[in-house]
Amino acid sequence: MAATTPAADTAQKQAITLKVNRKTYKLDVEPRETLLDVLRERLDLTGSKKGCDHGQCGACTVHVDGRTANACLLLAVMQQGREITTIEGIAPGGKTNGQERLHPLQAAFIKHDGLQCGYCTPGQIMSGVAVLRDGHADSPAEIREWMSGNICRCGAYAGIVAAIESVKKGDTIG
């Protein structure tokens, strides 16, 4: 059947409303724009990283309605009405002793050397927060299993598991 609407150069931009880190943004997007590209290129939220752009590395992990997802495989037009949280949105805000307050898992990554170059870190932390919240941090093996969607090219895995374990045990809160 012949298509009635050639998409090649006429696909309409669509006006959408995105809710990211409790803020509402109105913008026009092409349907093919991924959530990751919109976050990074339009909203200046460059914390979420583009590693593979194919759902294989987890560097782009965000929360959509509280569940982890690879932003590189989500279309921005499909995210209306959803609550999106990125690495920029997890710290409680405010300062302690002049230092920006961090989420306990962010602090634990620093304390336990959960990173080297840092490229995978935002995705690791977004997955780690979900692992802790969903109760999948009872043992190092369980943590590794549930963190398996996040690859670390630097091999900081030992520190990452230690950081998550420490928050689970409650000894780096604050």
Add this chain to the structure above:
Amino acid sequence: MIAADFNYEAPTSLDEAFTLLRKYGDEAKILSGGHSLIPMMKLRFASPECIIDINNIPGLSDITREGDIMKIGALVREAQVEHAAELLEHFPIFADVTKLIADPQVRNMGTVGGNLAHGDAANDHPAVMMALRASVVIAGADGTRVVPIDEFFFGFYSTAIQPDEILTEIQIPMPSPYTGSAYHKLERKVGDYATAGVAVQLTIDANGICTYAGIGLTNVNPLPMRAARSEEALVGKKITDETIAEAARYASDDCNPSADLRGDVEYKRAMVGVLTKRMIHKAAQRAVA
């Protein structure tokens, strides 16, 4: 890489979706989880003129039992399967398989319907559905049809779903008592597609005789494959080391793997044999447990 431009439609009913499918014909692609489709569009292996997002159509996301049939809605996510108590109780194979599909992020989005509709022998659900002798419900403007899984896969990325149709549900016959099922795949790393995978469901009667055998193979054949000779080698017999060895040999002989980075043909055949043995053992243990 960025996908080619397309129009985006998000119907809120099946009827609306059928009208759109009529309008665009085979220039349209349905999007469920998008976790197979969007990577293909980025690689420009697929450049549909229109994406029809079916996620806003209600009624496609439930797992329900109706009498002798367990029904899985097309939009049920892998992560949902992990918590579906009644399904897992009767079909422990689903606990095996979801854990092995990709990683948590992918499982939060990927759907069971999309996994089948993609028509890829590397995906894990096709072999599982073969072992369970599932059927697929395909709906179109003119009505619905129920297609047995053995008649569903046509070729590489090609299935019985016509361009104006939508897969809405998977139906699995409830097993008789003393049935067990199991799945395992060999993978190089988490998230990789199978080097080889084997799904088995067995029913064993009070005399220890196998009365049902379903065996499906992942990624060792151009199409998802039923190991028919292996099933025949078990039905009507006691499950012994000899019958298991025979079934495993048939599976290994009858599949048709291709050599790739995951291994050569000989290796893959050997792994099919090993996995078939192990999954028969595991399914048999679960059947009598």
